[in-house]
Amino acid sequence: MQDDSLLYSFGGDEEDEDDCSTSFDKEEIVKDFGNVCIDDDSTVEDFDLNAESYNKDRKTVMAVSNGHLSLACSSKGITDNGSDYGQSVKSLESHPKDKQSRIYITDVVEKDIKRVNDSYFGSYSSFGIHRDMISDKIRTDAYRQALLKNPSLLNGAVVMDVGCGTGILSLFAAQAGASRVISIEASEKMATMATQIAKDNGLWRSKTDGDGNKNCPGVIEVVHTVVENLDKSIQIQPHSVDVIVSEWMGYCLLYESMLSSVLFARDRWLKPGGAILPDTATIFVAGFGKGGTSLPFWENVYGFNMSSIGKEVVEGAAKFPVVDIINHHDLVTNAAVLQSFDLATMKPDEVDFTATAEIEAKFDNMDHKATSCYGVVLWFDTGFTSRFCKEMPTVLSTSPHTPKTHWSQTILTFREPISIASREFAAEGSADVGTDACPASKILLRISIARGTQHRCIDISLEAAGVSPNGRKHSKLAQMFNLT
Numbered sequence: 001m002q003d004d005s006l007l008y009s010f011g012g013d014e015e016d017e018d019d020c021s022t023s024f025d026k027e028e029i030v031k032d033f034g035n036v037c038i039d040d041d042s043t044v045e046d047f048d049l050n051a052e053s054y055n056k057d058r059k060t061v062m063a064v065s066n067g068h069l070s071l072a073c074s075s076k077g078i079t080d081n082g083s084d085y086g087q088s089v090k091s092l093e094s095h096p097k098d099k100q101s102r103i104y105i106t107d108v109v110e111k112d113i114k115r116v117n118d119s120y121f122g123s124y125s126s127f128g129i130h131r132d133m134i135s136d137k138i139r140t141d142a143y144r145q146a147l148l149k150n151p152s153l154l155n156g157a158v159v160m161d162v163g164c165g166t167g168i169l170s171l172f173a174a175q176a177g178a179s180r181v182i183s184i185e186a187s188e189k190m191a192t193m194a195t196q197i198a199k200d201n202g203l204w205r206s207k208t209d210g211d212g213n214k215n216c217p218g219v220i221e222v223v224h225t226v227v228e229n230l231d232k233s234i235q236i237q238p239h240s241v242d243v244i245v246s247e248w249m250g251y252c253l254l255y256e257s258m259l260s261s262v263l264f265a266r267d268r269w270l271k272p273g274g275a276i277l278p279d280t281a282t283i284f285v286a287g288f289g290k291g292g293t294s295l296p297f298w299e300n301v302y303g304f305n306m307s308s309i310g311k312e313v314v315e316g317a318a319k320f321p322v323v324d325i326i327n328h329h330d331l332v333t334n335a336a337v338l339q340s341f342d343l344a345t346m347k348p349d350e351v352d353f354t355a356t357a358e359i360e361a362k363f364d365n366m367d368h369k370a371t372s373c374y375g376v377v378l379w380f381d382t383g384f385t386s387r388f389c390k391e392m393p394t395v396l397s398t399s400p401h402t403p404k405t406h407w408s409q410t411i412l413t414f415r416e417p418i419s420i421a422s423r424e425f426a427a428e429g430s431a432d433v434g435t436d437a438c439p440a441s442k443i444l445l446r447i448s449i450a451r452g453t454q455h456r457c458i459d460i461s462l463e464a465a466g467v468s469p470n471g472r473k474h475s476k477l478a479q480m481f482n483l484t
Contacts (some may be wrong), residue, residue: 149392191224434466
């Protein structure tokens with residue numbers, strides 16, 4: 001088990017650990033994220049985040065570099081429309097020099113990715129989705145302000161809009177004075193619609209319009225393609241774009257894996273010193289209490305106690321991430337930064353990461369000496385900073401403390417709540433830290449987010465440990481979540 005870096009340990013200074021079996025198949029862990037456990041006492045050791053871990057009996061299972069994890073289990077079967085390609089993968093491992101097998105597996109993977117992409121881009125053919133996004137005033141106003149209130153950035157600029165959808169951001173860029181807007185959209189239906197919208201607003205740029213045609217107000221050209229294949233559709237010089245704009249964020253910031261495409265466009269077409277909007281992104285984490293669960297609802301249903309349902313719902317929530325709105329009044333800890341990204345400089349492989357955070361109990365009413373933390377909630381901010389938006393920087397926040405957005409927040413529920421109290425009221429004793437008998441004063445977290453084995457999904461691993469005022473620590477079982 002030491003060679004499986006998908007599981008993490010907080011180290012050897014634990015008191016009593018939760019008992020769990022350490023005899024299991026690693027492939028089953030990847031397939032079933034609901035049954036992961038660790039035993040810090042004897043079988044799990046700290047690992048070097050800059051090292052690579054290998055399974056001696058299989059191909060590479062996991063590679064960890066720069067502090068993030070990357071899944072690469074070549075024994076995992078690939079399923080496409082009900083067909084199991086696991087045997088073909090094993091055949092490839094048995095005959096690594098078999099060129100035909102390598103070509104076959106590559107073809108299978110490419111077909112699987114294409115199938116997922118077709119479904120993904122096809123889902124954005126629904127006008128309802130675009131109405132929801134445009135109606136999200138926090139989202140749309142942030143982009144509108146960044147594009148319209150920074151004339152020194154946009155006036156006369158060549159702009160690339162990655163994933164333009166209806167073309168709303170392209171329209172803002174044209175309105176702000178851009179000389180050319182290249183709008184890239186992979187959904188055929190939306191690319192056609194964005195073209196028509198540009199025409200209807202007198203902003204469409206035909207293929208015969210040259211850069212020097214001052215009599216033609218059209219500046220928007222819509223290209224139906226994925227950005228990785230843009231060169232096949234139009235002629236565009238490398239490093240010739242002044243500004244890249246994209247609304248690429250998904251649930252938990254990284255769901256849908258669109259950031260990789262934006263970074264591809266940046267590295268291929270953005271001028272040295274060019275702007276990327278937004279240019280920063282930050283993931284935050286905080287602990288939530290009972291009010292963030294369904295328990296209060298089921299405890300009193302028209303005067304009847306249905307808490308047995310609520311308990312089962314909470315148990316089920318510990319197996320899957322939940323995208324929902326958390327009221328800021330239900331947060332029982334401070335918020336901490338989990339991970340920050342600089343989109344102007346980050347490397348593509350930094351999309352996957354492992355990070356630690358420390359959250360402490362907070363109480364608006366100090367009469368509450370202890371409370372239960374039922375899990376953690378993740379949200380993100382993206383920044384249009386003064387680095388590029390010199391006249392009017394702005395922030396798009398999905399925090400529970402700000403008006404809600406269509407991204408909501410991402411909720412990860414503990415299998416068992418952790419009792420916490422402010423340092424003033426945290427008790428010492430022989431009981432496990434984090435229980436009612438010995439509330440923790442803070443919770444240590446280690447969270448990994450990585451692109452999943454299924455294209456455009458993300459896998460999340462969560463470790464939590466309650467810590468007493470004198471440093472005594474008790475870790476909970478590691479949990480795995482898949483956001484699909």
